[in-house]
Amino acid sequence: MGRKHNNQLPENLPQLQNLIKRDPQSYYEEFMQQYQHLQNTIKVFYFSPQAPNKTLEDLMMFMAQIAHCYPKELKTFPEQVGSILQKYSTILDSNTRMTLCKALVLLRNKNLISPTDILELFFNLLKCQDRPLRKFLENHLITDIKNLNAKHKNDKLNTTLQNYMYMVLGGDTKAAKIALDIMVELYKKNIWNDARTVNVIGKVGCFSKNTKILVGSLKFFLGKDPEEESENSDSENEIDPKEVMMANKVNKKTRKREKQLTKAKKLAAKAYKKKSAAPSFNFSALHLIHDPQGMAEKLFQQLEMTNKRFEVKLMTLDVISRLIGLHNLFLFNFYPYILRFLQPHQREVTRMLQFCAQASHEQLPPDVLEPVLRKMADNFVTERNTSDVIAIGLNAMKEVCARCPLAMTEDLMRTLVDFKTHRERSVIMAARSLIQLFRNIRPEILHKKERGKPTEAMDEIESLNYGKVISSILRMNISRRLVPRVALELSP
Template sequence: MVRKHNNQLPENLPQLQNLIKRDSASYHEEFLQQYQHFQNTLEVFQLAPDQPNKTLDELVMFMAQVAQCYPKELEKFPQQLIDLMQKHNTVLDNSIRMNLCKALILLRNKNLLAPTDLLELFFHLLRCQDKSLRQFLETHIITDIKNLNKKHKNAKLNTTLQNFMFTMLKDTNARAAKMSVDIMIELYKKNVWNDAKTVNVIVTGCFSNVMKVMVASLKFFLGKDENEKDSDNSDSDEEVDPKEVMMANKVNKKTRKRAKDLEKVKKLAAKAYKKKSQAVPFNFSAIHLIHDPQGMAEKLFKQIESSNHRFEVKLMTLDVISRLIGLHQLFLFNYYSYIQRFMQPHQREVTRILQFSAQASHELVPPDVIEPLLKTLANNFITERNSSDVMAIGLNAVKEICTRCPLSISEDLLRDLAQYKTYKDRSVMMAARSLIQLFRNLRPELLHKKDRGRPTEATEEIEKLDYGRTQAKDYVPGAEVLLDEDKNEDIEINSESESDDEQWVDVQHSDNDMEAESDEELSEEEEEDNDDAATTIQNTSSNRKVLKAKRTKTEILQNKKAQAKQVTVERLLTDEDFKRIDMANVQKQMHSTTKGLKRKLEENTKAKNKDDLVKLSDIENIYKKRKHDKLTRMQTVKEGQEGREKFGYKDGRVNIHCSKTNREKRKKKNFQMIKHKVQGKVKRSFKDKQISLRNHLVKLKKMK
């Protein structure tokens, strides 16, 4: 006789779960029965927690699914799971531990569990030797903290978790410490924890005894330049307009080309959304939020001197120290003598070491500290026994260092390096000329007179540099241009209004005209007064001209400063005014104060170019014709063939539709078709050739 099962709910938990969610009051007794079964199973499981238990897994997930239906009965259920995990977290079976974590996350999503209790438990579980569990917990922790701060920053919760993470970084377990650092770095990148406290907690990771924690913290402060990373794809991304492609896909016919464009637009939208969720990269702003950069730099330098880490780790440490020194203008004089020992052309990653030396240079470093560094660089790199690429890299490194610390180089060394402007190799020549161009706008008095170039208005306004002296200005340089434009506008208005009455217009003379008139008057008076002393005037005329020129130049500069200060104080400058001022400052570099005009300066040699960080491409910038790959070579070949006549046989037919001769057709035939004729030609004797030539000439004679 077959036994009939009228009630299968005690054994079918998914069905009971579905019914309870629909009508929890009607199935209360069935729930209590399963709850009692859970309690009994839990007591039996605690006797052997290292053994797997499938029944417990099913009951735990069932209770977590229906917990919101019976809040009073399951009030202590979350705490039971937390106690079980805290008591047996390291001995539990991997499947049971993962299932319990999923149940706790389900309770947390239903707001039946406080976020702090769950997150602290999960941080403790990072010590477990289960890689899949650690990755699962890391993803949940990041997502949960991000959701908690989505609408507004939960300062109290963030402070509690950050303090707990600070203790986790000092944990003896390397896995837990490394995972804690990764979580904090990921939260900073997602613009959730981007405050100074998070950054300074990560600072402590740079001095951890665990190598992975130290490397992860150093990489965080080095950061990445997203513009360089996506520079190759920037051109292709701008070709497709998202709005046009989406509209075309709705209206036009479905084609493969439009489908590909639509997929491309979706990827671009996803990339743009991802960029918005990340922290704004303000020149690697994490370094700006450090509370004690001087102490951090000193500790890192002491660590690199006393430890025996790999060369790659030493490079990362030197990079962080150089950025700290350059951005915060710190004093760490031993750093320059330490990095000086690595300045050899055969040294591995030598261009990066040169980059670090340039990043660690700033105006407040005494020139005596960096001058030995420049001499070592010149002696080891800028010599003719090295290759041209090594010499060019050395000159570029000198230029980057002098850009940030122009007082560090001596006059003799600069003039020696300037002599490479006529070197036979183009890369060395261009590097030397860029160095000369830099000092034309910084300290032209150090250069030889022939290297200073023709003086311009901008070079005359250069003030002498002194150590520790700041050039703070209480006006906008170049603002006097706005005053001249206002005068010109008033003159035009007056001329238009008074032209009908044929009246004279009073035009004010410019400063240069007034000075020219005064110079003429002075010269006339001097000629009248000194007619009897011609010999004396000839001896002193040159000195007077020089003094007079200097006097007029200083008067002009003082007058321009006064006008600029007047404009800055009396009016509010708009964006258009600043554009005019910028154009006027550029023109000052183009217009010469002597006769004629100076050639336009290149954009990359304008004045000072002090970025916070040194780009490696600036040091490795070698002026050389690079080898192209096959694709670019074929592209240039095809571009050169456009618009020109084709080479080879030219068709002389007037009507292109008429037939061709057999000789022309033979050029396109297969060789096997004309093989016998070609062989016949080769085997002809001299007599046969004479006969054929005679017949041909006779034929031509008859045609005439």
């Protein structure tokens, strides 16, 4: 190496960094020059911390890159970087602040700083009005915690991190939203999938005054992934496999068209697999709630007092109804409240009917659900409505009765049976499905001619009484569509 080039080493940080990593001892003197330069630069920086400082940024990244080569000399370097960020976080230049955070991440990746120290600092930085920085910090925290639990779960460290994150969830709005996103993401990755995480989100997130945190917590319990909406919106832009295959047959074959054909086939196979797969719903979080009755009551009380938009009320109703059905809860005020929404012209009426079914279970007193069935019959299952509306009503009543058969009265059942001779096929099928349900679980409510031919299985069916658990009834899939797609608002 020439003398002239060697004299330029202190000014050429990337080259010096490379040489130091190869042979730290040989370039110790050059390192000390840069370290002293950094200390002098920091002293100058204190006079004007808000000004951009490219020299400081370069030196900080340089030291972070070679910190493992001189652990003794740079022992206090992480504390120095953290101190600058802690003291001047809100007034620092955005590029300087991002560079210092990246330097700390490098030090953390080299295990030169503890995860608890960097976690506390980064959560304080989430309050900064800097969206790219917040996104960077969120991604790092998720990745770091994931790596810490890669081989085995570090329960002691997880508890420490969780305790701090729970404190953040109830504090500053921006930091709380990031904390919620991190906990949800770690839950999905099966890292923090314990009851403690779920109950903190339930106790703090679901009752937050901030709408974003409230909605994020409700979506967590509903098992909804925000990425699904973007996938559905992008489906229109996907390549049509049939068009690509036809073009490949007609046009001249080229490498580009072959690649397009291969890609189209993979997309088609993936779409078919996704479409044919049975729908899965994440109820595990709801299973881990310690006090489902208390949570359902508080959510319902919050629902009655809230003036938030209709979509938030829908999500709250969804969570409450799932809690009731999953844990066999008693929340009698829920049913009169939802009756007001059981109108054919009501927005999202099929979801309202679904909530009624989700909130039904065999331990409910029959007289609690009788008004619900009567309301469905009066507003949906009448000749003045269209066939789609009647079919929706019959299918919804069937779903409720599958969970609480005693809610159906003989008079109402005989009225519904008459629709098996309706002119529209969708109504006929819905009525027959309801009749078949009661043939299997409660045939005595049907007229003799509707019970079908007697069989040995029917002889074994015992008469139902309130309080008796019906173990023979198979639970129907609550989340499948009640009817084929119809208009959003159904005219009566």
